[in-house]
Amino acid sequence: MPELAAPHDEQAADVEEAAADVLREVLLHQRRLRDGGCDGTVCDRCVRHHLDAVRAAMKTGRPLEFVLPAFPVKSPNPAKVLGHLPDTAEELALRFLDELCERIGKLYAPGAVITICSDGRVFNDLLGVSDEHVTGYARALDNMIAEAGASRLRTFALDDVHRDAGHEEMRAKLTDGYAPSLDELRTEVRGGGAPLAMYRGITRFMLEDLSGPHYAGTRSALQRRCRDLAYRVIQRSRAWGNLLDGIFPDAVRLSIHPQPCGTEKIGILLAETPDAWLTPWHSVAVEVGGRFTLMKRAEAEAAGALPVFRGGRPTHYVLEPAARACA
Ligand SMILES: [Zn+2]
Structure with missing residues (x-):
């Protein structure tokens, strides 16, 4: 009907x-x-x-x-x-x-x-x-x-x-x-495009994460290690997915x-972040002119941002626009 x-x-x-x-x-x-x-x-x-x-x-x-x-x-x-x-x-x-x-x-x-x-x-x-x-x-x-x-x-x-x-x-x-096997992932990354972009992004994060003040080795050794670790991180992430x-x-x-x-x-x-790869767990929140953005802690401090404490613990930073202009 x-x-x-x-x-x-x-x-x-x-x-x-x-x-x-x-x-x-x-x-x-x-x-x-x-x-x-x-x-x-x-x-x-x-x-x-x-x-x-x-x-x-x-x-x-x-x-x-x-x-x-x-x-x-x-x-x-x-x-x-x-x-x-x-x-x-x-x-x-x-x-x-x-x-x-x-x-x-x-x-x-x-x-x-x-x-x-x-x-x-x-x-x-x-x-x-x-x-x-x-x-x-x-x-x-x-x-x-x-x-x-x-x-x-x-x-x-x-x-x-x-x-x-x-x-x-x-x-x-x-x-x-x-x-997936590491060999499968290596083949994917060698094919370029999105898998290669992902591999490069993760390698960059590993390098940043592991090159803290406690690292004593050479830069090239760390790069080799991070390239290998990036494959393993992608492998585990894929398994989790x-x-x-x-x-x-x-x-x-x-x-x-x-x-x-x-x-x-x-x-x-x-x-809001100027870096499409930055996440809350790789950065700090910085209040600038009433709005929050994400920055790496060292960059926020270098720009003159000051820590804000809650319950005795620093939780984020405030960056006065004047301090930012001077930085
Ligand atoms: Zn689209």
Whole structure:
């Protein structure tokens, strides 16, 4: 009966329209790969690429679920961060993510949740970060989410997969069960494009993280070590992603790394930063003229930023515009 078809089509058109609106809201904060092929303030090709998955999830009438592997552990380099616990840099990012879900709730009534899949336990041994620091960071992050009332955020970690295993054993099980071989990854990186950009970005982070004041060797030896470690970090990250795909099959995958246009994951910026690779756990939050940005700690201090203390602990910096002009 044609007269019954109209409301159904209208409903379908509503979901179609709302799904595109939800994606545009997310893609306003897209972290893009330079020369990755995205175009416009919001990339239409990326909207179209993810439309089917978002529409299918919305047709269930349940909250839209995003998965974000992120918030691993603080960088071990004191020139980049304030310490090993989350601080204002993380707090701002958590609030941003929760508010993003809130805005999605205005476009799609059941709303959205973001599951932060903390990957600290996945590769902390490669960074030379202790398992105790991973545990401390994760607990403090959970407390921060609760205190901020960020009710649309969840956390998930390797500890939730293997509750009774030791940390080394957890990592071994992950690699054995889900990781591509290092040879496969080397072939991918040699092919150039996004895998090469990822490899270079991770190598740069490893170099920065491991070249702190405690490092006594030569620069070239460190570079060799970091190139090898970068492959292992990518291998573990890939394994973690594969495991998460199985646990959250219907979720939309977000990433803190810049992504090429129209691929499986959406790269997302967690804060204003001039460096598309900088994250809250590799930097400090700096308030400049009432707005926050992320900077490496040494750069913030060199620019004349002053630390702000809360509960006896430095949490972020303030940079007076006059100090910035002199720097
Ligand atoms: Zn795009």
